[in-house]
Amino acid sequence: MHLWRYKLSLRGYRAMILQHMIFCLLLIHRGQPLIVVPLRAVMATVGEEVVLPCHIKPEMDANGMRLEWARPDLTPGFVYEWADQKEHVVNKQPSYRGRTSVVKEKLEHGDISLKISNVTISDEGIYRCLVPQVGQEAFIKLIVGAVSFPTVTVISKTSSRVVLQCESAGWYPEPELLWLDGEGNLLSAGPTETLRGPDDLYTVSSRVTVEKRHSNNITCRVQQRNTNQSRETHRHVPVPSWYLKLVLVPGLLAVLVSVLLTIHRWRLR
Structure with a gap:
């Protein structure tokens, strides 16, 4: 499943997810560890922080493993690398430097999710989560939006x-x-x-x-x-004042006429 070198279309992404699901079912049947990511795309807003979930199942300590997060459409494609219990930045995509990280305290529980801070429009795309020691990779799509009040x-x-x-x-x-x-x-x-x-x-x-x-x-x-x-x-x-007069005056006149008629009838009794 080494598809990270190629730019993936939305149709290709959906087909790849289906293949990954089938592959995961086979691994579950064999009792092998899995790399699990959400099936749905993750939404983010420009300027905010987003987490791309990725977990090893069943839970195992990933602190001493090599972890790779990459973008299939970028060169260099690595957005985060973890090895020897520290981050490696030599092959990192320059636009992600200082903006990507993992939570070290969660690695021992198999949580290898990627955190991206100060999200930009160019961050939108498909990300690959890979653990070579497990021998698996998974893909997740990030959709970025920006909004403002009119x-x-x-x-x-x-x-x-x-x-x-x-x-x-x-x-x-x-x-x-x-x-x-x-x-x-x-x-x-x-x-x-x-x-x-x-x-x-x-x-x-x-x-x-x-x-x-x-x-x-x-x-x-x-x-x-x-x-x-x-x-x-x-x-x-x-x-406008003329509209108020147009609406209110006839109404007031109708009320006044009704009151006068009531008084007149009362006097006739």
């Missing part, structure tokens, strides 16, 4: 309507932008403009024109379906 500003307004603009910068992968009214219904808005910066992060913006009405609470929502992340900002559009 800002809503007033571009122009008249006595009856207002034009709002929503903008949100620092997203990855590319998100979608939605406008919603106070009841959660989608509003018809202008096209979403998308820009991709030199840091590979996306900025999205859009404008919407809304009529000034009662309970006009407008929401701008930016969401990324692949990472199941969303952020939103609410903006209240004030009701």
